[in-house]
Amino acid sequence: FQASRAASLLPQLLLRRRPASAGAFALLARPASSASGGLPPLTTEIHPGIKRGAFSQLTDADVSAFEAIVGGDHVIKDADEVLSYNIDWLRICRGQGQLVLRPKTTEEVSAIVRHCNKRRLAVVPQGGNTGLVGGSVPLFDEIVISTSRMNSLLSIDPVSGVLVAEAGCVLEQLDREAASQGLMMPLDLGAKGSCQIGGNLATNAGGLRLLRYGSLRGTTLGLEAVLPTGQVLDCLTTLRKDNTGYDIKQLLIGSEGTLGIITKAAILCPARPKSVQLAFLGLDSFQAVLDTYRLARRSLGEILSAFEFIDSESMRAVKQNLGLSCPLGEHSFYVLAETSGSNETHDREKLDGFIESVMSMDGCATDGTVAQDAGQFAHLWSLRERIVESLLVDGYEYKYDVSLPLADIYRLVEHMRTRLDGRVIRTAGYGHLGDGNLHLNFTTPKFDAKVLELIEPHVFDWVRDRRGSVSAEHGLGLKKSQYIRHSKADFAVRVMAEVKRLLDPNGIMNPYKSIWIIWPLM
Structure with a gap:
């Protein structure tokens, strides 16, 4: 093990792993x-x-009518300007939308949607457009309603830790504002420099810190949203306890813009850690990864904030395609184990104990290093966060986001590697081991329909047969909507359809996405 102890890193630098200007997710x-x-x-x-x-x-x-609502400068009609709103970040979806509207206020969103509902004009809500399942771009000629101008931070309460912001606020900027009050956003994504909190909520984004801070369903106290009829749903409470009736905001979280447009949110922010440490380990089998995770949970306990694994093919991609350097030698797997706490001495002792145990245990880590400063911390995290970007350099990427029992996670990667042998450039797997989330990826020089036929629905069937979820954190979007019954019982799906029918009687809100397969075509 490379001799070192984890340095105490400045909290305001720790969690800003890459500047937005250099972000892989910049449009x-x-x-x-x-x-x-x-x-x-x-x-x-x-x-x-x-x-x-x-x-x-x-x-x-x-x-x-739209120009009268938002002003002519915020109605985008030029085909070249509209094009970027029609293409998703992965560049695998391209719609045919002709118009983009950029409202500034909830009232403007309400007026737009009310007009669209009356006229039966289909709309697509769009935030930072960093989604990976085609959920935030048009398919046909739907009108794009962008929340990018709704970007005001409304309040931060340093005592309660509650932050209230408009939907268009960029996640990284909110994290900086929270840092000024000794707080942090409970969500961290590779796309944090571009993604918006409204889109994060609409997809119930999971990210890298879920292991420690939980999901947005638990940290969101209140929401304001515009429903498909144009009515404003005001559930923007900042209370931690409110047990009156149904928790309606939960319908909007994870609805992928099919039930309404989130306009404001109240988020409970945890205290910013004073000490964050990061260990980077090399391992030679997936069983060793599982054993190391089990030991991390036992040794690091309450300070374990992230546990990510990267396979050798993913690491080769970031090294070959992006020119990033890996401080360790060649291994079958790599692990990032992050701790976040309030006492540097206590946290160091726990991390040192974990490292000593994992290095002495047969079949676990064989190599490793610990971040010594903010630069090393950022570099190590970039090896994980920039994998998607590196795979796109190969050409076309087929990306899958699934949840599985831990014992089955890498078996799917190995199974698909054998199934696609000789037909793809690479099969790569990485993800959030702490919550059973696998990101499975395949690349080819360009889109290949025969490769897609070998992948789908086989991957989803494989996941279903092991009682996994076809969508761990990205949502269903357009790409997975027809597979909703692989993870949800028929009656549950029918209940979803009834909720959609109640709130969106004309079906105008983000059609063809998420639950469209169960919605009767009009």
Whole structure:
């Protein structure tokens, strides 16, 4: 083990792992979709079975009505400008939207949606557009409602830890504001420099800290949202305890914009840790990864904030395609184990004890290092956070986000590697081991329909047969909507359909996504 002790890192630097300007998720910095660098194919060409719903066509009168609501400068009609809103970050979905609206207030969103519902015009809510399942871009000619101008931080209470913000606030910026009050956002993503809190909530994003701080369902105290009829749902409480009636906000969290547009949120922020340590380990089997995780839970207990694994193929991608350096030699697997606490001496002793145990245990880690300063901390995390970016350099990426029992997680990667042998550039697996979340990825020089046929529905069937979830944290979006019954019972799905029908009687809100497969086409 490389001799070192984890240094105490400045809290305001610790959790800002990469500046937004260099972020892999910046919209204009996305890698090309293919070796030729051209536009991705229209989504309707890849999914020809999806037919346009019986929605109205946009007219000049509609555009004039929208200009009266948000102002002409915030109605985007130019085809070149609209194009970026039509393409997802992975560059595997391209819609045919013709209009983007950029409201500033909840009242403007309400007026827009009320008009669209009356006219039966389909809409797509869009935040930072960093989603990975095609849920935030149009399929046909839906109107995009961007929340990017709704970016005000409304309040932070340093005593209760409650932050209230508009939906368009970028996650990293909120984290900086929270830091000024000794707090932190409970969510951390590789896309934090671009993603918006409204989109995070709409997809119930999980991220890297769920192991320690839980999901957004637990840390969100209140929401304000505009429903598909244009009505404003005000559940923006900042109370930690409110046991009156149904918890309606939970319907909006994870609904992927199909039940309404989140406009404001109240988030409970934990205290910012005073001491954060990061160990990076090399291991030679997935069983060793599991054994190391079990030991980490036992040794690090309440200060364990993240436990991520990376396989050798993922590591090769970030080294070969992005030129990043790995401080350890070649291993089958790598682990990032992060601790967050309030007492540096206590945390160091616990981490040292864990490292001593894991290095002395047969079949566990064989190599490792500990971050010594903020620069090393950021670099080690970049090896994990930039994997998606590195895989896109290969050409076309088929990306899957599933939950499985821990014993089955890497078996799926090995199974698919054998199944696709010789047909893909690489099969790579990594993810959040602490919550059973696998990110499974395949790459080819360009989109290959035959490769897709070998992957789908086989991957989803494999996950279903082991009682896993076809979507761990990215949602269903467009790509997985037809597989909802792989993870949910029929009656549960019917209940979802009834909720959708109640709140969105005209079906205008983000059609063709999430539960559209169970929604009767109009």
